[in-house]
Amino acid sequence: MFDVIVVGSGPTGLMLAGELRLHGVRVLVLEKETEPSGQSRALGLHVRSVEVMDQRGLLDQFLALGQQFTVGGFFAGIGERWPERLDTAHSYVLGIPQSTTERLLAERAAELGAEIRRGCELVGFRQDDEGVTVELADSTQVRARYLVGCDGGRSTVRKLLGVGFPGEPTRVETLLGEVEVTMPPEELAAAVAEVRKEHSRFGTMPLGDGVYRLIVPADGVAEDRSVPPTLEELKQQVRAFAGTDFGAHSPRWLSRFGDATRLVEHYRTGRVLLAGDAAHVHPPTGGMGLNLGIQDAFNLGWKLAADLNGWSPEGLLDTYHTERHPVAANVLDNTRVQTELLSSEPGPRAVRRLVSELMEFEEVNRYLIEKITAIAVRYDFGEGHELLGRRLRDVKLKRGRLYDLMHDGRGLLLDQTGRLSVTGWADRVDHVIDVSEELDVPAVLLRPDGHVAWVGEEQRDLLDHLPKWFGTATG
Numbered sequence: 242m243f244d245v246i247v248v249g250s251g252p253t254g255l256m257l258a259g260e261l262r263l264h265g266v267r268v269l270v271l272e273k274e275t276e277p278s279g280q281s282r283a284l285g286l287h288v289r290s291v292e293v294m295d296q297r298g299l300l301d302q303f304l305a306l307g308q309q310f311t312v313g314g315f316f317a318g319i320g321e322r323w324p325e326r327l328d329t330a331h332s333y334v335l336g337i338p339q340s341t342t343e344r345l346l347a348e349r350a351a352e353l354g355a356e357i358r359r360g361c362e363l364v365g366f367r368q369d370d371e372g373v374t375v376e377l378a379d380s381t382q383v384r385a386r387y388l389v390g391c392d393g394g395r396s397t398v399r400k401l402l403g404v405g406f407p408g409e410p411t412r413v414e415t416l417l418g419e420v421e422v423t424m425p426p427e428e429l430a431a432a433v434a435e436v437r438k439e440h441s442r443f444g445t446m447p448l449g450d451g452v453y454r455l456i457v458p459a460d461g462v463a464e465d466r467s468v469p470p471t472l473e474e475l476k477q478q479v480r481a482f483a484g485t486d487f488g489a490h491s492p493r494w495l496s497r498f499g500d501a502t503r504l505v506e507h508y509r510t511g512r513v514l515l516a517g518d519a520a521h522v523h524p525p526t527g528g529m530g531l532n533l534g535i536q537d538a539f540n541l542g543w544k545l546a547a548d549l550n551g552w553s554p555e556g557l558l559d560t561y562h563t564e565r566h567p568v569a570a571n572v573l574d575n576t577r578v579q580t581e582l583l584s585s586e587p588g589p590r591a592v593r594r595l596v597s598e599l600m601e602f603e604e605v606n607r608y609l610i611e612k613i614t615a616i617a618v619r620y621d622f623g624e625g626h627e628l629l630g631r632r633l634r635d636v637k638l639k640r641g642r643l644y645d646l647m648h649d650g651r652g653l654l655l656d657q658t659g660r661l662s663v664t665g666w667a668d669r670v671d672h673v674i675d676v677s678e679e680l681d682v683p684a685v686l687l688r689p690d691g692h693v694a695w696v697g698e699e700q701r702d703l704l705d706h707l708p709k710w711f712g713t714a715t716g
């Protein structure tokens with residue numbers, strides 16, 4: 242019997258598998274496809290995900306295969322400026338194809354000992370007090386103590402659970418094609434700029450080697466969106482907007498996506514949990530979906546491990562829902578706003594002009610980018626210090642860097658007083674006595690996901706907070 246079965250080897254499932262293995266949890270990843278698709282829906286990581294990779298010692302690999310950008314335009318394609326003084330050591334977007342992100346996360350999960358079985362489709366499950374029995378398409382069964390559905394927007398796990406998935410259906414559809422073009426780059430850029438004066442949902446992106454990603458509003462909504470458009474359909478729509486199809490040929494990927502926006506009612510139903518697109522769907526504007534899934538996994542991994550390793554305080558696993566559900570609701574609202582701002586109707590276009598003017602103010606620009614990049618996320622840990630519930634940015638210490646101390650996914654007391662102790666929790670929480678000129682607090686207790694659980698200087702106060710996140714003292 243496994244501890245956890247993760248369904249789906251997308252970025253969410255793979256991140257989760259790695260996080261669980263850090264804590265010795267026996268994890269099986271089931272993936273229905275026999276091979277990775279090689280396609281890349283997402284093309285980048287936002288700041289918080291970059292920080293997450295840094296906190297686990299993975300960032301160098303990502304940086305080696307990605308490209309750092311400091312241009313704006315992530316909020317509905319408005320505003321070209323990247324804000325100054327973003328509260329992070331990683332003030333950039335990391336351009337990296339989703340297929341590369343998945344490969345790196347798969348390698349990490351496998352290196353840490355996760356078993357990844359491809360060609361295995363979950364078709365059913367039943368849960369009882371002790372665990373969950375999963376049924377596969379070939380009629381075999383496999384059992385674990387928990388099941389996590391990371392099986393994407395059309396999640397079978399979510400459907401079988403029957404849990405509510407309220408929101409809006411697709412109202413507008415967009416065609417996507419990755420194609421080669423014959424039109425010279427400058428001519429193409431000029432033609433696109435002309436179309437975008439009226440139609441903000443139209444866009445292109447050079448992907449290198451003469452390949453472009455073309456994004457064009459569809460003519461209506463397809464009955465079955467899992468059927469990709471043909472090259473001719475794509476070219477016809479491009480011509481309808483631009484008067485030319487740029488000489489598009491040799492497609493390497495054709496797809497369509499809608500603006501359905503939905504959020505699952507409960508992230509946890511007994512021993513079954515949902516994460517990533519399985520729990521929330523929204524249009525890709527702003528490039529947040531993959532990031533949100535990775536951050537779901539980062540929140541869930543250590544909590545599930547704490548439960549399985551027997552030291553979880555009461556209710557810890559339920560905080561996965563109470564913390565992540567509002568974050569996703571916020572992202573969904575953000576994409577709803579962006580969808581409105583991308584409309585070609587006169588009213589929304591007037592609002593777009595006003596928002597463009599507002600984004601000239603540095604504070605507004607920064608506020609919106611902090612939301613998109615997820616560094617503004619603050620979990621509700623109650624009243625307290627302004628850092629409480631937020632993730633702490635990386636800071637330089639006298640000896641090294643904060644994030645370098647977090648690779649093992651344990652709690653961390655960063656103690657600038659030298660007077661505190663975590664005796665009784667030392668198997669779960671590291672205690673580092675060091676100082677940072679960048680940190681204006683005597684001591685800070687970080688959860689394994691880097692969020693601030695306590696700020697203070699009194700041992701008695703610390704002892705009140707340790708059990709809330711790390712269970713009862715041992716020894």
Ligand SMILES: Cc1cc2nc3c(=O)[nH]c(=O)nc-3n(C[C@H](O)[C@H](O)[C@H](O)COP(=O)(O)OP(=O)(O)OC[C@H]3O[C@@H](n4cnc5c(N)ncnc54)[C@H](O)[C@@H]3O)c2cc1C
Nearest residue numbers: 249251252253273282283363393517518528529530531532
């Ligand atoms: C055009 C487009 C552009 C995008 N751009 C961005 C971007 O720039 N930035 C960003 O952050 N996000 C972006 N996204 C969103 C991003 O691609 C998704 O949010 C992300 O893939 C979600 O990851 P996931 O692991 O939750 O699900 P998925 O990536 O969908 O993975 C789910 C996995 O589960 C498997 N599976 C499904 N059912 C079963 C089953 N029954 N049994 C076993 N396996 C199963 C699937 O085969 C799949 O491998 C974009 C999306 C689109 C459509």
